Amino acid sequence: MLLISLCSHPCYTYIISSLYFMLLIYIQGADTMARQTKISVHNKSDKPDNIVIKQNHIIEKCLEIEKQLPPFMRDFFTYLKNGVALSTRLAYLSDVLFFCKYLIKETDITSAEEVIHITVDDFNKITAKTINRFIGDYCSRYAVESYDVVKIMENDNRALGRKKSSLSVLFKFLYRDEIVKENITDGFNPIRLPKQEPDAIKRLEIDEVALMLDAVDSGEHFTESEKKYWEKTKLRDKAILVLFVTYGLRLSELEQLNLSSFNFNRGEFRIYRKRGKEVLMPINKTCEIVIKDYVENERTSSELLDDENKDALFLSLQNKRMTTRAIRNLVKKYTAIVLGTTKENGYSPHKLRATAATSLIQQGFSIYDVQNLLDHDNVTTTQLYAAHKKNVKREIVKNFEWIEE
Structure with a gap:
């Protein structure tokens, strides 16, 4: 009788109905979680x-x-x-x-x-x-x-x-x-796109790339609190930057890299480009050194990782595959040091792609070789980076006259 009289009281009726409503929400939430099953991949393709x-x-x-x-x-x-x-x-x-x-x-x-x-x-x-x-x-x-x-x-x-x-x-x-x-x-109506001028292409010069890699090694540009994070990730960061400036990889191509992408015995690694193109890239000595150094001395052992991340090459401190956003922020941080600017104004990974293209052409490689390496659809894109080489030729010829006036 006491229970019936309490439940009939308006105050308790409100409390009971509120509790019922909260329980209903909880059950619905639990049902939603139950339906969010883990994705299982039955993969018969060559793609990871x-x-x-x-x-x-x-x-x-x-x-x-x-x-x-x-x-x-x-x-x-x-x-x-x-x-x-x-x-x-x-x-x-x-x-x-x-x-x-x-x-x-x-x-x-x-x-x-x-x-x-x-x-x-x-x-x-x-x-x-x-x-x-x-x-x-x-x-x-x-x-x-x-x-x-x-x-x-x-x-x-x-x-x-x-x-x-x-x-x-x-x-x-x-x-x-x-x-x-x-x-x-x-x-x-036609839409005019601004013509990209070679001099307007943002990139690092060869000596600036060296300064950037020195900054990763030394950590001297960071505050004491930043150095604690840098100490745990410097080998990973260096491997990422070296891959970008060597191969001109796209951000998505680097983010998708796995341990199984690399075959050091054969001196090559596998990447997946736009439109699902599968490409084998040769590994040079520098890249092999920095990647092995990171994997052997800094990266968490695969045995300690969950199934989703055990093959991921570049890991966050939370032992998850690094996101494209995290990689972009990393690149901006180190390029900002070289450029003497804020992290927000540092260069994106795409600017390191431009850095790789320009550096290769300055080293004497043909635009067709660079086009093939960087996967440019049209050689005219590569020619933009070659314009810097033309300026060098012009200076050489200008200062090499056979007949004096």
Whole structure:
């Protein structure tokens, strides 16, 4: 009787209902955790598991976007799946979704309230002028609201060019498959991209690379608290920087490296480049020394690591594979020392890629050899770095006259 009278009291009724609500949330959370099963890879390809898992994450993001887009684009999804690189597929889908949201929010072309309900008839109303306004007016600067914060997004011509490319591919495909009646892409406004001048290419000079590697060895530029961290990671940091400036690796290529990527007996290591290209790279003596030094004297033994990270080459202090963000911050930190600037203004890993290209050409290697090493799609990209070599030739010839005036 006492229990019944207590439970009927308004105060206790509120407490009991609150406890019930909290228990319900806990059960739902536990159910969600239970459904988040660990990913198991049944891998019959030559790719290491970490790359397969990373690609799977990108595929999942693509599928999430595809679920939101109109059904008549389904064949376009198949085309992207088979026709372009995985990262490009994600970028194109993101741009298309962003454009569809623009149609709903900013135009009267469609009456749909959700992207998935946009129709073929709606898309047939779209003109080149619609696209030009979207890219030229809307995308150049727009606001994104998140909770109580309004973020102003501003895109340069390179970013606008990417969005234009995404929509061009979409509309050409829809026209080819007779989903839309006209090919409107010819009316898209051109987007001028600034021509990259050789002198504007940011890179380290050869003597600056030597200073950077000295800074890793000595640690003299760090505070006492920073030195505690440096003492635990200096061999790892040096190996990372040497690989960047020797091979001009892309950030993703270095982040994906494993212990099993290296075969020191054969003097080579394996990397996976854009569009899934598998490449064997020769190891020079310097790289072999710094990598072995790191693995043997600093890296945590694989026996002490979990299955996901035991093969990862470069580890954080938490014994996890280093993220691209952590590697980028590491490079910025050491290049900032050489440049005499703040960590925020240090060079990115891509600038070390430019450093490798310029240094190789200055050492006398042909632009075609450098193009092959760095995996440039077009030799004109490599020629930008060769322009510095031309300046050296000009100075030599200028100061080597046979006939005096």
